[in-house]
Amino acid sequence: MEEVIIIGTGCAGYTAAIYTGRANLTPIMLSGTQPGGQLTTTTEVENFPGHPDGIMGPELMMRMQTQAEKFGARIAYEMVEKVTKMDDGSFHVKTSSNEYHSKTVIIATGAAPRHLGLPNEQKLIGRGLTSCATCDGAFYPDVPVAVIGGGDSACEEAGFLTRFASKVYLIHRRDELRASKIMAERALANPKIQPVWNSGVSEYLTDEKGEMRAIKLKNLVDGTESEIEVKCVFVAIGHVPNSGFLGDLVDLDENGYILQTPGRTSTKTPGLFAAGDVADHYYRQAITAAGQGCAAALEAERYLTDLEGH
Numbered sequence: 001m002e003e004v005i006i007i008g009t010g011c012a013g014y015t016a017a018i019y020t021g022r023a024n025l026t027p028i029m030l031s032g033t034q035p036g037g038q039l040t041t042t043t044e045v046e047n048f049p050g051h052p053d054g055i056m057g058p059e060l061m062m063r064m065q066t067q068a069e070k071f072g073a074r075i076a077y078e079m080v081e082k083v084t085k086m087d088d089g090s091f092h093v094k095t096s097s098n099e100y101h102s103k104t105v106i107i108a109t110g111a112a113p114r115h116l117g118l119p120n121e122q123k124l125i126g127r128g129l130t131s132c133a134t135c136d137g138a139f140y141p142d143v144p145v146a147v148i149g150g151g152d153s154a155c156e157e158a159g160f161l162t163r164f165a166s167k168v169y170l171i172h173r174r175d176e177l178r179a180s181k182i183m184a185e186r187a188l189a190n191p192k193i194q195p196v197w198n199s200g201v202s203e204y205l206t207d208e209k210g211e212m213r214a215i216k217l218k219n220l221v222d223g224t225e226s227e228i229e230v231k232c233v234f235v236a237i238g239h240v241p242n243s244g245f246l247g248d249l250v251d252l253d254e255n256g257y258i259l260q261t262p263g264r265t266s267t268k269t270p271g272l273f274a275a276g277d278v279a280d281h282y283y284r285q286a287i288t289a290a291g292q293g294c295a296a297a298l299e300a301e302r303y304l305t306d307l308e309g310h
């Protein structure tokens, strides 16, 4: 019987592993399909404290892995299929190739940014296609960029990008924003933001280096096509939290994010904790995910102490 299983190896998972490792709980981490999490798909990370000159996302995650392993974390590159609560209060975790039993489980499976599904988008991620203005906006000073989406995220990203870009096209498939009134009004009042209504991106066009050069747009009302030159496209059409495999063990909000006990990382199931982007649609930063990973580890430790009656 394990003390702690951590599902997910992003910032939340590794931080939970460092803390539970240092508490001698020798956690097992189950990595899923994207070891290292979302930061492995970005380039330079400039906003993680302690790295004044920035650090490449994959390197930061490698360093977190080394730190977690140093304190006894074991990493299994397996995909979790199901988690079941047993009659004795422990958890049975079934992966693609193994089975585990544990007294506690920390869910740190993150969320995947939704993309449009265009043919060359996987190759363009990090080369002018991203979902994080806070991470990548500063790399595009004085050039035109585009944001796709019409929700709060799109408005927020567009507003943030006006600090750097010469112009921000806000491309939305309808003729009004879904965003809250205040955020929509703020975006539309910003002289650097130009809305492009009733439009869908049909193609990402690249330069000779394979980087973003322009987007092809289709007007969804009259079917006309046009092209806009942009150096970077920020996709803000929502995230998909990786919470679907948990069944009834957790309550989810209407977007699939795990509901935690207010102010805590515990869930409705005793011994099951959630940290990072799988439970947080609001901050969605590496450092806030790491902070939640720490909190989940401390709560798991206290839960185990209570189980033993100390």
Ligand code: NAP
Binding pocket: 116, 148, 149, 150, 151, 152, 153, 154, 156, 173, 174, 177, 178, 179, 236, 237, 238, 239, 281, 282
């Ligand atoms: P969202 O509210 O679901 O908005 C997604 C936007 O993307 C919508 O405008 C939607 O268009 C568009 N979209 C979805 N799929 C698309 C597709 N395949 N092609 C083109 N466009 C597509 O997502 P979000 O903006 O990420 O916000 C998620 C939650 O976080 C919301 O509850 C939001 O209020 C909250 N949030 C709050 C803040 C804040 O308060 N500071 C900031 C960010 C997010 P339609 O409008 O046509 O459906």
